[in-house]
Structures are given as structure tokens and as C-alpha cells.
Amino acid sequence: MKKQFTLTLVIALMTVYQGMAQEWLVPDDQKGLTNPSEYNLSNVKKGKDLYMKNCKSCHGDPGKHNGLPLVPPPPDMVSEQMQKNTDGELFFKITKGRGGMPQFETTISEDDRWRLINFIRNFDPSHEQLLVDAPPQKAKLLASVNEVEKKVEIFAEVDDKNGSFVKLPNAAVKISAKKAFGNLPIGEVLTNAEGRAEYQIPETLIGDESGMVNIVVQLDENYVTDNVVLDAAKVGQPKPQPRLIKKEILWSTNENVQSWLLLSYLGAVGAAWAAIGYVVFQIFKIWRVGKE
Amino acid sequence: MEKKSRRSFMKTLGVSIGAAGVVGGSSILNSCTQVESTSGDTITLLTSSGELVKVEKSQLKPADIPSLSENQKRGREGLPGKKFVMVIDLSKCRNARQCMKACQNHHQLRPEQHHINVLEMQDAENTAPYYMPKPCQHCDNPPCTKVCPVNATFKREDGIVLIDNERCIGCRFCIAACPYSARVFNWFEPRDADKYKGVTYNIEANVPQKKGTISKCLFSADRLRDGKLPSCVSACPNGVYWFGDQNEDAVTNGTTHETTSFSELIKTNAGYTLMPDLGTKPRVYYLPPKDRAFPFQGEIEQHHS
Numbered sequence: 001m002k003k004q005f006t007l008t009l010v011i012a013l014m015t016v017y018q019g020m021a022q023e024w025l026v027p028d029d030q031k032g033l034t035n036p037s038e039y040n041l042s043n044v045k046k047g048k049d050l051y052m053k054n055c056k057s058c059h060g061d062p063g064k065h066n067g068l069p070l071v072p073p074p075p076d077m078v079s080e081q082m083q084k085n086t087d088g089e090l091f092f093k094i095t096k097g098r099g100g101m102p103q104f105e106t107t108i109s110e111d112d113r114w115r116l117i118n119f120i121r122n123f124d125p126s127h128e129q130l131l132v133d134a135p136p137q138k139a140k141l142l143a144s145v146n147e148v149e150k151k152v153e154i155f156a157e158v159d160d161k162n163g164s165f166v167k168l169p170n171a172a173v174k175i176s177a178k179k180a181f182g183n184l185p186i187g188e189v190l191t192n193a194e195g196r197a198e199y200q201i202p203e204t205l206i207g208d209e210s211g212m213v214n215i216v217v218q219l220d221e222n223y224v225t226d227n228v229v230l231d232a233a234k235v236g237q238p239k240p241q242p243r244l245i246k247k248e249i250l251w252s253t254n255e256n257v258q259s260w261l262l263l264s265y266l267g268a269v270g271a272a273w274a275a276i277g278y279v280v281f282q283i284f285k286i287w288r289v290g291k292e
Numbered sequence: 293m294e295k296k297s298r299r300s301f302m303k304t305l306g307v308s309i310g311a312a313g314v315v316g317g318s319s320i321l322n323s324c325t326q327v328e329s330t331s332g333d334t335i336t337l338l339t340s341s342g343e344l345v346k347v348e349k350s351q352l353k354p355a356d357i358p359s360l361s362e363n364q365k366r367g368r369e370g371l372p373g374k375k376f377v378m379v380i381d382l383s384k385c386r387n388a389r390q391c392m393k394a395c396q397n398h399h400q401l402r403p404e405q406h407h408i409n410v411l412e413m414q415d416a417e418n419t420a421p422y423y424m425p426k427p428c429q430h431c432d433n434p435p436c437t438k439v440c441p442v443n444a445t446f447k448r449e450d451g452i453v454l455i456d457n458e459r460c461i462g463c464r465f466c467i468a469a470c471p472y473s474a475r476v477f478n479w480f481e482p483r484d485a486d487k488y489k490g491v492t493y494n495i496e497a498n499v500p501q502k503k504g505t506i507s508k509c510l511f512s513a514d515r516l517r518d519g520k521l522p523s524c525v526s527a528c529p530n531g532v533y534w535f536g537d538q539n540e541d542a543v544t545n546g547t548t549h550e551t552t553s554f555s556e557l558i559k560t561n562a563g564y565t566l567m568p569d570l571g572t573k574p575r576v577y578y579l580p581p582k583d584r585a586f587p588f589q590g591e592i593e594q595h596h597s
Contacts, residue, residue, distance in 0.1 A: 184552065244451055
């Protein structure tokens with residue numbers, strides 16, 4: 001009896017394991033679907049943004065094979081395992097998901113899912129590669145805060161590969177404010193032909209108790225720089241500090257009691273004492289009458 | 293005869309005290325020279341930030357550990373100018389339970405004790421079930437602190453509701469008062485009780501735990517003092533938790549370390565608090581479980597027949 005049970009268990013486990021290792025079957029009518037989204041740079045770029053947000057955490061950076069060590073392992077975008085899928089198969093797998101791979105039917109729109117496939121095809125050797133990730137360039141970033149006009153003034157330079165730095169035009173500079181546990185992005189500006197940019201700090205920005213804010217300035221990911229953390233400057237609103245507690249109150253009832261309740265309670269107590277006093281007074285009177 | 297013997301006794305006493313002084317003094321001197329001679333020795337130490345450093349033995353001094361009373365005073369005051377707030381995004385929770393694990397490790401909790409618990413919820417018969425992590429709500433109008441007869445549990449200026457286990461008498465009035473069932477009682481010896489023997493009690497972590505007293509979520513107040521996010525927030529692999537200072541209107545995600553405006557996050561996602569009708573004013577906000585990437589896989593019993 002016991003033997004039979006063990007045998008059944010082993011067989012059951014084997015089927016489960018086989019099921020895991022089995023090919024991810026895609027219905028035939030889905031396999032042949034063609035990608036309605038055109039393979040062009042703008043679609044690939046959008047696909048990249050989607051990939052960074054939704055897929056990177058498990059599949060890793062394309063080409064670096066640094067996906068999470070899950071079972072089964074999430075394949076890299078450049079791998080043959082990924083690229084041998086037809087567009088229809090990829091679309092079905094992204095849409096429905098399986099096991100560790102979540103479904104994206106409800107979270108990414110159909111158009112965007114096709115754009116994601118545009119991005120995956122960017123790494124297909126048989127396709128022309130549209131989005132080429134250039135190695136990041138060395139750059140320098142200088143910034144200062146103008147407290148009076150509430151402006152951040154930025155100057156960016158880039159290494160021209162001959163060892164000297166030249167001004168960097170048309171680069172996106174991200175501006176954020178330092179908060180308790182991280183940097184809050186507040187805006188983005190482009191540098192002009194002179195490599196300079198100005199950012200007007202919004203009036204609504206909240207600083208510390210006295211309105212001091214640490215502004216952090218950084219270039220986009222195509223450049224290698226140290227992020228510039230500026231000294232605290234008085235460019236924000238002082239942060240509100242409403243008091244949460246008045247004082248510590250044990251059995252805090254006095255503060256919350258309603259006046260009619262307090263009055264009726266005190267009235268009742270007063271009446272009781274008055275009644276007792278009246279009785280004592282009458283006894284005293286009887287005693288005095290008895291004496292006479 | 294009698295007088296003489298007394299004098300001689302005093303003499304011997306003086307001599308012996310003098311001798312003892314000389315011996316003691318020389319031994320103290322001796323020990324000093326010994327320290328001097330071993331000053332070349334180094335010892336490898338692990339710092340609190342996780343680095344291994346080599347330090348000369350002679351440089352070693354006992355660390356300043358805040359005494360219990362100092363600890364209690366500091367713990368009652370809280371961090372000035374802060375008002376901590378947590379946002380839990382239910383659409384991201386897939387019941388990984390890493391928050392619970394990290395919490396139980398940090399606060400020395402037995403497996404059945406939860407400062408934070410991931411619950412399987414279903415609001416009505418036909419609505420979609422979802423996972424809901426539930427820590428202490430750190431109410432601005434807390435019912436629990438008002439019933440404590442010994443002033444052991446209290447609300448701090450930075451919004452955190454704490455317990456002083458040194459004051460707690462274990463009456464469990466606060467458990468009865470809390471509408472969110474956030475509090476646990478140490479019915480048995482706490483986990484790893486031997487390991488924590490002799491450790492100074494830290495009011496901001498409720499460690500070491502005490503049998504016969506209450507414990508509950510404290511937003512990892514000891515980590516906040518060091519500028520770190522709470523244990524559960526840092527441990528979540530799915531980006532469920534946002535945590536920050538409401539005064540500066542910014543919350544940071546524990547997984548992605550992305551920072552965003554608290555009021556924007558609550559407004560755009562229709563955030564809500566639990567049981568608002570009770571007037572407890574919770575400091576924990578929830579974002580509704582819509583557009584979930586992960587399907588619900590638990591088993592919900594049908595209680596709504």
C-alpha cells in the first residue's frame with residue numbers, strides 16, 4: 001500500500017517536472033501573427049522604455065546575460081532561445097505569461113506589447129539594428145544655485161576623445177531635490193549650443209524647516225559623470241510642521257468630554273451631596289429640638 | 293604591656309598597609325607598561341557599516357551604548373520635524389512575504405507573531421480577491437494609547453506609535469482597543485531569547501522582546517534614526533512599499549528607490565486608508581489592487597453566502 005503511494009508520488013512529481021521542462025505551447029492561430037507595429041526607431045525606443053520598466057528586473061540588460069537566477073531562467077534578449085520565437089509566439093507569451101513570467105494583458109496595452117517585440121527584434125542578428133547603444137561618454141557637469149532668482153545654472157562639458165573637454169550642447173539634464181530617503185525628480189532641461197542651461201525652480205518646492213533644499217543635478221545615462229549635489233540653498237518653501245500631539249495625557253478624557261455631559265455629571269454629584277447635607281441638617285435640627 | 297602591644301599592632305598595620313600600597317601601585321604600573329608594550333598588536337573588527345577594519349588594541353575603548361533611561365527618553369521624543377507615512381500599492385503585491393520575514397528577523401518575533409502580515413482579502417462576494425500587507429496603521433488619533441493604564445504605549449511627534457516594554461504590564465487593553473489587530477502579545481519566551489540575553493533594551497526596535505508584554509510594528513524606528521528605510525520596505529522585491537516624510541511631501545519606493553510626490557501618488561491612484569469611519573486617521577495609505585501583473589493564487593473561502 002505504502003509502496004504504491006510512493007510510486008504514485010514519484011510519477012506525479014515526474015509529470016510536474018516534465019510539465020515545467022515542456023515547450024511553451026502557443027496555439028497555432030497565434031503563432032503566425034505578424035507585428036502590426038512598424039520596425040522603426042521611435043517604436044524601438046518606446047519598446048526600450050517599456051522593457052526597462054517591466055522586464056529588466058528579471059530578464060536583465062540585453063546582451064549582458066544578467067537575468068535573475070530563476071527556474072526556468074529568464075532568457076536574455078540576444079539569446080537564440082528568445083530570437084527563434086516568431087512575433088506571434090512572443091506576443092502570446094508576453095500577453096498570457098506562465099509560472100514566474102507574469103501576464104501583461106492587463107498592464108501593457110496591445111500596441112505597446114507589439115512595440116516591445118520591436119525592441120526585442122533590435123537584437124535579432126537578421127534585422128538591421130536601429131538602436132545602437134553607444135558606450136557612455138565622459139562628461140563634466142558644473143552647477144550653481146541662484147538663491148535670489150530661484151534658478152539652477154548648469155554648464156556641461158564632454159570629452160572630445162582627444163583628452164580635452166568641449167561644451168556639450170543639446171543634452172538632457174535632470175534636476176532633483178534631496179529628500180529623506182531619495183532624490184525627488186523635479187524637472188529636466190536641455191543644454192543650449194553653449195553647453196549651458198537654466199532651470200527655474202518651481203515655487204511649490206518644499207525644503208526643510210527653513211526652506212533649504214539640496215539640489216541634485218545629473219546628466220542622462222549616455223554620459224558618465226559624478227552627480228552634482230549642491231549645497232543646501234534657500235530656494236524652497238519651509239516645510240510645514242503641524243504638531244501631531246498636544247501633550248501626553250494619561251486617560252485622556254477631560255479633553256474630549258462634551259460640556260452637557262460634564263454639567264449633568266457635576267449637577268448629579270452636587271444634588272447627591274445636597275441631599276446628604278439636607279438629611280444631616282434635619283438630624284441636627286431634631287437634636288436641637290430634643291435639647292430644648 | 294597592653295599599651296605596648298597596641299602600639300606594635302599599629303606599627304605592623306602601618307607597615308603592612310604601606311607594603312600593600314607599594315605592591316598594588318607597582319602592579320598598576322606594571323599593567324600600564326604591559327599595555328604600552330602590546331600597542332603594536334592590531335585586531336580586526338567589523339564596523340556597523342559592514343567593513344572590516346584593523347585597529348590597534350591599545351586604541352580600543354568600550355563604545356557609548358545609550359543607557360536604558362536615555363534610550364527611553366530619546367525614544368519618546370522621536371525625530372524632530374518628521375511625519376512618517378507609508379503607502380502600500382496593492383496592485384504590486386504578489387504575496388512574496390519577504391516583508392514578514394525581514395520584520396520577524398529584525399524584531400525577534402516567533403513565526404506566529406506578525407508586526408506585518410500579508411492577508412488574503414475579498415471585500416464582497418463577487419469582487420476580486422487580493423493580497424493586503426497590514427502593518428500597524430500608526431494612527432494620528434490612536435485608540436490604543438488612550439487605554440494604556442501605565443503610559444507604556446504612546447504617540448511620538450514624528451507620527452510613530454511606540455511601546456515601552458519596560459513599562460508594559462501586559463494588561464492587553466490596547467489589543468482590545470486596536471481596530472486593526474496590529475498588536476501581538478508575547479505569550480511565550482521570544483525567539484532567540486538566549487542570543488539577546490544581556491542586550492540593552494532598545495525601545496525603537498522592541499528588542500530584546502519581553503515575555504508577558506505587548507509588541508507591534510514600529511516602522512523600524514531604529515533604522516529611521518540611521519536614515520534607512522524600514523526593514524519591510526527594503527525587503528520587498530515587488531515595489532509594493534513607498535515610505536517617506538509627509539512634511540516634505542515625498543515618498544521613496546523601497547525596491548526601485550524611486551522618489552515621488554506623496555500627494556500626487558495618492559491623488560492619481562485614488563489612495564485610501566483602512567476603516568476611515570472610525571476617525572483613527574491612519575498614517576498608512578493603500579493604493580487599490582487594480583491592473584495587477586500577478587494573478588491572485590490564494591484560496592478564499594466564501595464567507596459571503
